[in-house]
Every structure is written in structure tokens, then in C-alpha cells.
Amino acid sequence: MNLHATPILKSLACAAVLGFALTGCTNTGTTTGGSGGGSETPEGTQQSVASAEGPTCSIEDYGAEKIDLKDAVVGFSQSEKEDNPFRIAETQSIKDEAEKLGVKKLITTNAQSTLSKQISDIQDMISQGAQALIVAPLNSDGLEPALQAARDKNIPVITIDRKVNATACEDYVTFLGSNFVEQGKRAADQLIEGTGGEAKVAILLGSSGNAVTTDRTKGFKDQVAAEAPGIEIVAEQTGDFARDKGQSVTEQLLQANPDITAIYAENDEMGLGAQAAIVAAGKTPGEDIQIYSIDGTRNAVEQITAGSYNGVIESNPRFGPLAFQTLVDFMDGKPVGQDIIIADSEYDPSNAAERVNSAY
Amino acid sequence: MSTVTSAVRLPQKGSALVFLQRYGVYLAIALLLLFNLFFTPNFMTIDNFRVQFIQVVPVLIVALGMALVIGTEGIDLSVGAVMALSAAVIPLYIGYGPLPAAILAVLAGCLIGLANGTMIALIGVQPIVATLSLMVAGRGIALLVADEQLKSVIDPGFLALGRGTIAGVPYSVLLALILVGLVAVLVNRTTFGKQLVSIGGSRRAAELAGLPVKRVLITIYILAAALASIAGIIQTARLSASVPSTVGNLIELSAITAVVIGGTPLSGGQVKVLGTVAGALLLQLIAASLIKHNVPDAYSQITQAVIILLAVYLQRGKAVLK
Numbered sequence: 001m002n003l004h005a006t007p008i009l010k011s012l013a014c015a016a017v018l019g020f021a022l023t024g025c026t027n028t029g030t031t032t033g034g035s036g037g038g039s040e041t042p043e044g045t046q047q048s049v050a051s052a053e054g055p056t057c058s059i060e061d062y063g064a065e066k067i068d069l070k071d072a073v074v075g076f077s078q079s080e081k082e083d084n085p086f087r088i089a090e091t092q093s094i095k096d097e098a099e100k101l102g103v104k105k106l107i108t109t110n111a112q113s114t115l116s117k118q119i120s121d122i123q124d125m126i127s128q129g130a131q132a133l134i135v136a137p138l139n140s141d142g143l144e145p146a147l148q149a150a151r152d153k154n155i156p157v158i159t160i161d162r163k164v165n166a167t168a169c170e171d172y173v174t175f176l177g178s179n180f181v182e183q184g185k186r187a188a189d190q191l192i193e194g195t196g197g198e199a200k201v202a203i204l205l206g207s208s209g210n211a212v213t214t215d216r217t218k219g220f221k222d223q224v225a226a227e228a229p230g231i232e233i234v235a236e237q238t239g240d241f242a243r244d245k246g247q248s249v250t251e252q253l254l255q256a257n258p259d260i261t262a263i264y265a266e267n268d269e270m271g272l273g274a275q276a277a278i279v280a281a282g283k284t285p286g287e288d289i290q291i292y293s294i295d296g297t298r299n300a301v302e303q304i305t306a307g308s309y310n311g312v313i314e315s316n317p318r319f320g321p322l323a324f325q326t327l328v329d330f331m332d333g334k335p336v337g338q339d340i341i342i343a344d345s346e347y348d349p350s351n352a353a354e355r356v357n358s359a360y
Numbered sequence: 361m362s363t364v365t366s367a368v369r370l371p372q373k374g375s376a377l378v379f380l381q382r383y384g385v386y387l388a389i390a391l392l393l394l395f396n397l398f399f400t401p402n403f404m405t406i407d408n409f410r411v412q413f414i415q416v417v418p419v420l421i422v423a424l425g426m427a428l429v430i431g432t433e434g435i436d437l438s439v440g441a442v443m444a445l446s447a448a449v450i451p452l453y454i455g456y457g458p459l460p461a462a463i464l465a466v467l468a469g470c471l472i473g474l475a476n477g478t479m480i481a482l483i484g485v486q487p488i489v490a491t492l493s494l495m496v497a498g499r500g501i502a503l504l505v506a507d508e509q510l511k512s513v514i515d516p517g518f519l520a521l522g523r524g525t526i527a528g529v530p531y532s533v534l535l536a537l538i539l540v541g542l543v544a545v546l547v548n549r550t551t552f553g554k555q556l557v558s559i560g561g562s563r564r565a566a567e568l569a570g571l572p573v574k575r576v577l578i579t580i581y582i583l584a585a586a587l588a589s590i591a592g593i594i595q596t597a598r599l600s601a602s603v604p605s606t607v608g609n610l611i612e613l614s615a616i617t618a619v620v621i622g623g624t625p626l627s628g629g630q631v632k633v634l635g636t637v638a639g640a641l642l643l644q645l646i647a648a649s650l651i652k653h654n655v656p657d658a659y660s661q662i663t664q665a666v667i668i669l670l671a672v673y674l675q676r677g678k679a680v681l682k
Contacts, residue, residue, distance in 0.1 A: 256402060
């Protein structure tokens with residue numbers, strides 16, 4: 001063995017060099033890439049406002065300086081790594097819209113899911129001369145130093161998709177985003193309709209301690225309790241918004257409760273994991289066990305068209321047009337809503353084939 | 361007189377402890393199986409055990425490499441990042457076929473092992489520091505390679521690794537069994553295995569005895585990375601998607617726990633291959649039992665922490681006895 005160790009090591013090293021050399025000749029074959037990266041936004045996918053009632057905020061109220069976006073530097077702070085379709089589509093949408101409007105310069109940063117990095121990202125963008133900021137907050141709390149830095153220079157901040165615990169029109173201008181409780185409620189409605197109000201349901205929760213998880217769970221459970229006494233929730237376990245965890249947890253749940261007839265997953269990735277688990281258990285997804293989830297990713301919507309997935313409530317990530325429209329209105333001196341809730345659409349077997357191109 | 365009584369008492373006290381250390385993990389598995397037999401519906405079915413074995417494979421394979429590393433008194437925190445890198449490489453080369461893609465994925469992972477081994481053996485960086493740096497950097501590289509995106513993998517030959525079976529036994533489980541056998545032979549039947557254990561026992565003594573310490577250490581870290589890469593490949597096949605951001609997250613903790621529960625001391629000098637297998641199975645059974653009984657996430661985390669504490673406490677007893 002002594003004598004053999006050296007050649008083994010050498011061959012490994014050679015192979016490693018070979019590996020490097022080969023990176024130039026990738027061959028992805030039949031693999032399909034993540035679908036969110038496409039730069040063209042299909043028709044009819046633009047966000048629309050569901051409700052913008054309540055107090056408004058104008059440029060005088062906030063005390064910002066009027067600027068023309070065509071000469072302005074705008075900063076966008078993304079919160080999470082762009083390895084999930086939602087984040088990819090969100091950033092792409094902001095970039096596309098900035099280009100379309102002819103914004104002089106758009107600085108984009110990604111906090112890689114680290115709060116301290118998002119704070120320094122925002123501070124950096126301010127020191128690079130950002131005159132308006134669009135922020136996708138990582139957390140509801142903790143961004144105060146960054147918001148304060150923007151406030152000190154009277155830079156307007158528009159927050160998207162997650163709401164921060166701060167005062168609108170004072171610490172930031174406005175919030176644009178979905179109503180997560182409503183999403184859960186609508187998923188419940190789809191499930192009630194699809195199962196005829198009789199089902200044994202397992203819930204795949206999102207990450208523990210996340211406001212999105214709490215809201216999507218509350219909306220779903222309240223609606224089921226109110227509308228469908230025949231639906232029993234037999235299990236609820238976290239799948240951490242991840243496909244692999246969704247798959248392994250569903251495998252366990254199906255073993256322990258073979259009578260489960262429907263799955264509610266709080267995002268598409270876990271739903272797709274559950275689908276794989278159902279197949280592995282020898283059952284037919286979409287028929288023996290129905291699957292409902294929230295997000296509207298292309299992968300999940302395509303499964304509806306294939307008949308092995310039952311419903312998806314959209315959480316529209318394309319904030320670009322609405323965020324910049326809000327910014328333009330704000331700069332024009334029009335009052336903008338402090339709480340702009342966007343309208344999310346939904347996919348079911350009746351519309352999935354026709355609308356799959358609007359999935360992200 | 362007093363010496364006699366203490367001589368009588370010590371082995372008794374010691375033997376109970378030794379028994380727990382040596383067989384505690386098997387006892388725990390037996391108890392859990394018994395519990396589930398009575399309190400978990402549909403537990404004692406072939407399908408259920410197939411699910412448990414399929415799910416345990418990635419942790420088990422990573423734990424095998426971890427056992428080797430811990431045997432040298434080292435630690436490898438970068439295994440999750442290695443899994444992510446190998447997962448990220450797969451979709452890039454799957455066009456050449458499943459096997460070339462898998463080989464390249466393992467090679468990419470081995471590069472991280474080589475970096476670990478070089479830092480530890482040649483430069484003298486502490487294992488926990490060296491592998492921590494690659495735990496962070498490795499996942500970054502993986503995300504770069506993958507263009508930070510999830511990619512579906514649909515090559516049927518490759519997916520068979522995650523789904524195919526021979527006589528009801530999944531390929532992945534079969535592969536894991538083969539790897540267990542190979543590692544067991546490596547540890548117990550080869551000079552290399554003896555060298556590994558002596559380095560763990562005392563690196564200084566091994567050096568003085570003229571053993572090729574540096575070479576063995578580098579090889580061990582490369583082996584650990586190769587095993588982690590295989591785990592990454594299996595996980596990718598099972599998910600039918602390469603998800604470098606989440607694959608292998610926190611798996612280093614499960615792997616270390618499996619190794620320690622299995623009776624390999626963190627202080628090195630011993631490698632218990634069968635114990636490691638049992639340790640991984642125990643963790644899997646605990647997770648399964650908690651999910652099947654719909655225990656909320658917070659309580660599952662606490663339960664798992666208590667079990668890990670208990671295992672480490674028993675290990676501490678072993679160090680005292682030694």
C-alpha cells in the first residue's frame with residue numbers, strides 16, 4: 001500500500017487538472033436550465049395592483065429631492081441568492097424595466113441571504129451615488145441602519161415582496177407585495193374545489209419562524225376550518241422551502257399515513273419534491289394524491305399541464321414595472337399608496353396550458 | 361481490602377459504560393424500532409424500510425468519509441460544499457452521458473479534498489479551520505459553476521441511480537453497501553488503514569516511526585471528498601435536479617454525529633465503520649419517527665440535540681476510561 005499511494009495520488013492530481021481543462025467543453029445535453037432567467041417578459045404577466053387603499057405618501061411628505069430617472073442612479077438590493085426562480089425573475093424584472101425606462105445607471109447587489117451584507121450593500125450603493133433605492137428586504141427587522149442611511153440623505157426607498165417593521169413614508173416610502181395570508185386562503189379554495197371538500201391533507205410548511213410560512217399556513221388553515229369541515233389536516237411538517245426536504249418529508253408522511261389524499265406545499269419547490277415522493281410511493285400524483293402549492297414557477301405549472309399537479313397560486317415576482325411606475329409617480333409629485341398589494345393570478349388544469357408562458 | 365473492593369467495583373461500573381459506548385447505538389436502534397412497531401402505523405413494512413434506507417444513503421456515505429477523517433484526529437466541515445459542487449457539475453456534462461458526468465463530478469469534489477489535505481498536511485493548518493474555509497468557499501464555487509441556478513436533470517440513465525432497483529433494492533442503497541464494504545476493508549485490512557489509525561493515535565509517533573504521514577493525510581481528505589461527491593451525485597439523481605444552494609446543507613453535522621454516536625472517538629486513533637452505519641441509521645430513524653408522529657419542528661430539533669449531547673457525553677466517558 002505504501003508503494004501504491006504515490007501513483008494513486010499522482011493520478012488523482014492529473015485527473016484533477018484534466019477536470020479543470022474540461023470545464024471549457026461543457027455539454028449540458030438534454031438538461032433544461034432554470035426557467036426564470038429568460039429576459040423577455042411574456043405578455044400578460046405584469047403585476048397589477050389589487051389594493052392600494054389606506055394612507056398615501058407624496059414626495060413632499062417624505063421630503064425627497066425630485067429627480068428624473070433618466071439622469072438618476074438607482075440601486076436595487078436583492079436579499080437572497082439567485083438560485084431560485086422567484087429571485088431570478090425578480091432581479092431580471094427590475095433590470096429589464098430600468099433598461100426600458102432608460103435609467104441612467106442601475107446598481108444591483110445581492111445580500112446572499114446575509115442581513116449584515118444587505119445593510120452594507122445598501123450603504124455602499126448610497127455612497128456610490130444612488131438617488132433612489134428598491135430594496136427586497138431579507139427580514140422584516142434589522143435593516144434600520146440601512147434605512148437610516150438612506151433617510152439621512154433623503155433618498156426614497158421602495159420596499160418589495162417583504163414588508164419591514166418600520167413606518168411607511170417616514171423610514172421608507174412604500175411597500176409593494178403580495179398578501180401571503182390571501183395566497184394561503186386561495187390555495188385552500190383550490191384544494192377544496194379540487195377534492196370536493198373531502199380530503200386528508202398534509203401540509204409542507206416553509207422554514208420555521210418565517211413570516212411567509214406563518215401567513216401561508218394561517219390563510220390555508222382558517223379557510224379550511226371555515227369552509228370545508230370534511231377536510232382533515234393529518235400532518236404538518238417543515239420542508240424548509242427546499243425540494244429535497246419536501247421530498248424526504250413527504251416520503252415519511254405517506255408511509256405513516258397512506259390515506260393522505262392531498263398535499264398543500266407552501267412553495268412550488270416542496271410541491272415538486274412531494275410529487276417525486278408520491279411517484280416513489282407507487283401512486284399517481286395529481287390523481288391518487290392531489291398537489292397544491294404557491295409560487296407559480298414554470299416547473300410546477302408545466303406539471304399541471306401534464307396532469308400530475310393540481311393547482312398553483314401565483315406569487316408574482318415581476319416587481320420591475322410596478323416598482324418603477326411607483327417611483328415615477330412619486331417623483332412626479334403624485335401621492336402613492338403606502339401599502340400596495342399586488343394581484344396574484346392562479347393556475348389550474350383549465351388555464352395552465354394556455355398560461356404556462358407567464359410562469360417564471 | 362479496600363483495593364480488592366474497588367477492583368471489583370470498577371470493572372462493573374466500567375463495563376456498563378463500556379457496553380453502552382460499544383453497543384449503545386444498536387440498543388437505541390432496537391428501542392426505536394420497538395417503539396415504532398407499537399406506536400407508528402405502517403412502520404414494519406418493506407416499503408417503509410426502503411424509504412428509510414434510500415433517505416439515509418447520502419448521510420451514510422458522507423459519514424464514511426468523515427469517520428476516516430476523524431480517525432486521523434481531523435474533521436471535515438467542507439463535505440456539504442463538496443456535495444454542492446458535485447451536484448453543480450452534473451448538469452454541465454450530462455450530455456456526455458451519466459458516467460462521464462459522474463466521474464467529472466467526483467473529480468471536481470476531489471479538488472476540494474486535495475486543497476483540504478494540502479493545507480492540513482503540508483502547511484499545518486488545523487483541520488477545523490482549513491475545512492471551514494472550504495465549506496464557505498466550496499459552496500461559493502458551486503454556485504458560480506451552476507450560474508446560481510437550479511437545473512433540472514432529465515437524463516433517464518442518470519435518474520435510474522436515484523430510482524432504479526435490483527430485486528427491490530435501490531441502486532443507491534446497493535452502492536452505499538459497496539462503499540461501506542470498501543471502507544471497512546481499507547480500515548481493517550490494509551497498511552493504509554493501520555497508518556491512518558496510528559496517525560490519529562499520535563501524529564508525532566507516526567512521524568517518528570517513519571510513516572508517510574503527509575501523504576496519508578492528503579489521501580484521506582481526498583477520499584472524504586470523493587465520498588461526499590458521490591453523495592452529491594446520488595442526491596441530485598434522487599431529486600432529478602441539481603440544487604447547489606441547498607444540497608448537503610448541514611450534512612457535516614449529521615455525518616459527524618453519526619460517526620460519534622457510532623463509537624469513533626473525536627480524539628482519533630479508531631475508526632468504527634459498522635458503528636458509523638448504525639449511527640447514520642439511528643439518526644434517520646429518529647428523524648423518521650418524529651416526522652411520522654407529526655412532532656413540530658422546534659421539538660424535533662431539541663430532541664435531536666439531546667440525543668447528540670447524550671452520545672457525546674458517553675464518548676467523553678470513554679476518553680476518561682482510556
